[in-house]
Amino acid sequence: MRDLLYLCHRIPYPPDKGDKIRAFHMIEHLRKRFRVHLGCFIDDPADAVHLPALRSRLASLACIPLDPGRARLRALRRCRPGTPLLTGYFHDDRLVDWVCRTAHDHAIDQVVAYSVAMAPYAVLLPETPRILDMVDIDSEKFAAYGRTSSWPKSLVWAREGRTLLRFERSAVRQFDRTLFVSAAERDHFSALAPESTASTIAIGNGVDLDYFTPASSFARPYPADRKIILFTGAMDYRPNIEAVIWFVTAVLGQLRAQNPLFVIVGSNPAPVVRALERGGEVRVTGRVPDTRPYLAHADLVVAPLMIGRGVQNKVLEAMAMARPVLATPAAFTGITADPGRDLLVAATPVDWARHAIAVLAGDHPEMGARARAAVLRHHSWAQTLAPLDALLSPGPQSARSTEQVSL
Structure with missing residues (x-):
């Protein structure tokens, strides 16, 4: 089996919320063909109890504690003109060191970065084929916050929307392929960043149809008469x-x-x-x-x-x-x-x-x-993730920029 480095901004277990669900099922899909080395952050101490179950699925795991309060302060300290707060929020030298050690100790054949926040860690392996799963356009979310928030938050969110879009465009140029969760998200990003059109693809979300099934019997958690x-x-x-x-x-x-x-x-x-x-x-x-x-x-x-x-x-x-x-x-x-x-x-x-x-x-x-x-x-996850297999097959990779998104 080949070795794959998977980088994720949040521990993908248990798969009980949006970003965790997609990342977990993608890792499960990748495990069929790769030894998966996972580097991620853990921002909820309650999730630590799940580390043994997650580790049992992986070739290796680095789960870096992230305190949201300290991360916000770090984002402010590292903020520079033209740079988004997101990059400072998720900067951590411990994960940098782990990525470099893992690349040294294993013949990493592919890198998958889940969310644009993890792009700077992926480019630490400049010669390795890499895929960015942006999922959706984070910059658009912050731009929307800027339009709907009161001053002065509106200024902060609007700035984040602008600077993050520039970062997203730079990041996409450094990956062989970039994934979006829907054709609508992919097409919208192509309109914002026309240079990305040839390297982007839509890979949708699925649902665990054996877990979420009406065939299961559950006690009613509600009043009987409502x-x-x-x-x-x-x-x-x-x-x-x-x-x-x-x-x-x-x-x-x-x-x-x-x-x-x-x-x-x-x-x-x-x-x-x-x-x-x-x-x-x-x-x-x-x-x-x-x-x-x-x-x-x-x-x-x-x-x-x-x-x-x-x-x-x-x-x-x-x-x-x-x-x-x-x-x-x-x-x-x-x-x-x-x-x-x-x-x-x-x-x-x-x-x-x-x-x-x-x-x-x-x-x-x-x-x-x-x-x-x-x-x-x-x-079904098998249907939605099937296109990923062709992207990870050995073979020529698409051209990408040699510049690096900064850590």
């Missing part, structure tokens, strides 16, 4: 926070005749999310050991994201569990399914309320089964 509307996601992540606030303030009041309970399931709920709990209408659980019981017994799963990059795993997981899903256009991007048949897509509060009322009234009895069938057809 219709349940469910949202899942990390609740310290700004797009998720804004999504649930929008749903509660703009939509939920229109559903009172149906007397639903809106349940928000996800780790680290921000204070503004906790403040949504009121009068038996909204319940915030915090982290749960398993989201499947909550999905299995939900009458409707919602994804009201206004800022949505890439493919939403929360939507794929709910569809795999054969639940009716109501999503915004941003949350539907990159998902191969038929709106109105396999799931519902709406943009305005009025349309959201209309669709939610219809589902709670039982007007879409076949939608859950159709949702499951859609992800079976289009979103």
